[in-house]
Amino acid sequence: MKTDTKLYSLKDAVREVKSGSHITLGGFAHSLAPLAFVREMIRQDISDLEVTAMGEAWAVDMLSGAKALKKVRMSNFMFEGWGRCRNFSRAVEEGEIEVEDYSHFGITNRMFAGSMGIPFIPVKTMSGSDIYHERSFEKNNKFVDYTCPFTEEKVLLVPKVEPDVAIIHASRADVNGNVQLYGISSTLEVAAKSAKKVIVTVEEIVEEEIIRKQPELTILPSFLVDAVIHLPYGAHPAGMYKYYDYDSDHINLYIESTRTNEKFKEYMEEYIKGTENEIEYLEKIGLKQLLSLKADPYYGYSLHNRGEVLQ
């Protein structure tokens, strides 16, 4: 009988992510972002990271603002409805981060090859653009032009990518590490499967029996997961479908703080470095604010947040 669980404390799990390692993170627009984990990475001063990401704007922008990133493979970072990721953009403009650009499908295929255990995969996108012509740190490892030996179609070959650690925020899990998700999965699945180690933070820990009742919600079975951390509001200020909506007030405050390095330093001092743990962070946001984001059970998001004021 199994006795060990995969349940970790946030502090212990973050210690597993070493400075200089290669990571990939979850997140799509204002959802699925593993931001409680990212905040703790910043508290622990983990730095010199290499990131492979598709559009995980929140995690990348925070880590950029904390000067924790060195190299980024990416497709698109943008705060939907708010605009550019200023911390990230500034770090690139100031030469702090080396960037290698791909399209969404291009970078995801690199993860997909990693998740399949194949060395490369052909794609029919990106050719002819500056994504193809401009090579940064990947140099000749970025693409290989190829003609299909069967059909003679022109394709690009992209190599697999295998990050050291994938950091994912999902809906719920059991203590064994069976992870479930409501709603879109974006790139969570391929990102996790491509990585050597998978850390998952979740809104809820439930009994194994609950997982087994709805296996169709499982996105990662426990044997693909190394650590699970219980972190309610772990995506804040992003949201989680069926749990809570994204926090427009705090997003405004965050975006405002990213206008200069100095202002973001103040933000970090107050909300990240100045808090001992995530409970303290949530206390800073305030119970009333967090509870006001609660998802409507029918729609899966907050009607207060969508301008349908009930009172």
Add this chain to the structure above:
Amino acid sequence: MKTKNFLLKEAVFPIKNGGSIAIGGTALRRHPMAALHEIIRQKKRDLVLFGTINAVDIDLLIAAGCVKEIYSSAVQFDNEISAYALEKAFSEGNIIFNQQPKKIITEQFRAGASSIDFIPLRKSEIMEGNKYIQKLVSPFNGEEYIALKSFQPDVAIIHAHKADQYGNVQFDANRSLEDDIDIFIAESAKHTIVTVEQIVSEAAIEDDPANTVLPASLVDAVVEIPYGAHPFSCDERYEKDSSHLEYYKKISKEPAELNKYIQDYILGSSSWYDYLNKIGMARLLSLSSRQEVSGNA
């Protein structure tokens, strides 16, 4: 349809000094604590209370000087020791406590919910001095019964899981609705206030009609109050706060300390959120979780 979504202050305001109030919740679950705090803050006096199995809920109202008379099976702690403010007020003759079995109370609420003035029950012990119980002889067979006067309080306050803004109230699924006396309590009153964990969309209510326990026509006010039953449990939503209940048990022995508690937690809190902040994020998150929250020292 007219919205019945009110602020807590507005919802409690119509309660009159000397009025009668039925309080929902049983034993250590789902007492409408936020509303009771507001009653204390609004300094309502000489209330007549009806409840099933009560605890800190009524004890606090007594300690705050709001109560004249009580109909309940018990006002007690988890180990069935009578609550201290009740004991003190009762022994000093400051309140009338009509203690009667829960089964009888259930029948009185059930009758009240149907607007029947009284209901006969097979003869059992008669509680002397209880205005709500009298002897009755059956007009059919001449046998002796007791007649229970139904409970039809001025106001009922219950705490539920969710409602829409029009006052259609639901309990969470997978619960035995038949046994829930809160529904009778709500239906028995002339004016019904329901505090809920969440005000939800009409679509959410329509999506799950079988779980509607009170239609809007039976509800006069709904108020959104997350953790509104704290320190009591709210079924699957959160556990009872044992450490806070223990703390209350400890300090309520000393009237001075109990007064300070009322000062600090109730009169000194500007709102329910203010109170919840005093309980703390870590505690509240752990009550609503099956597993400890990371960083929750």
Add this chain to the structure above:
Amino acid sequence: MKQSVNNVITADEMMVFAASQLFKDGDVALVGTGLPMIAAYAAKQTHAPNAVLVFESGIMDAKASHMASGVGDFPLVHGAVKTSSLFDSLSLLQKGTINLGFLGAAEIDAYGNINSTVIGDYQTPKVRLPGSGGANDIASMAERTVILVKHQKRKFVEKLNYLTTPGYIDGAGSREKYGLPGQGPEKVITDLGVFYFDAATKRMSIESLHPQVSLEKVIEETGFEFQHIPEEIPVTEMPKPELLQTIRDLDPDKIYINK
């Protein structure tokens, strides 16, 4: 042209209408939020009821109850027929199942190439922009693509800072040379007019201008020369009043149109 008063049509509404006309019934379209999404819903409510909308986030055939702030936003999730992954959505593009795509642009050139990556040098940019996202994938692989963009001189440039998303690249034959499966951009719809690409040169040409828009204004706001300007420039077709109302009803709070 900001205010919408009765039947006076705004530039946003013209763009939405023109875009909606490019939907064919049964199209499977990859759309972003904003004007293309409103256009798609307008088409679905009128001439293309069987059009299907796929969002790159993995949301398929969405039926939103509230306006979404982006392609991953929760109102699109609720009521969709499937919630899937980005990899899954974009695979359908490569396979050819998704046959129509919409694009926006920070910079666009005469060949319909788009920049959304950097201003300045790639390695040490003056301004780092968000990057391709799914745009390059749509432009490379969707059979038909349509570009919606505000018509401004700083956006309509002779030379891009960086070619993020291919149009016709260097002109005729380029897409074939690189093996891109899609046909290249079919139309560019702006707040001033509708533009197409000349068959021989693949350079942008004027198809029609919106009501009250002068040729001088368009030339002034365009940093390159059009390949072809008709002798008599047609006026872009206007929606019937019912359709205009449909478009307005789709965004009653003016989140995307007439904001």
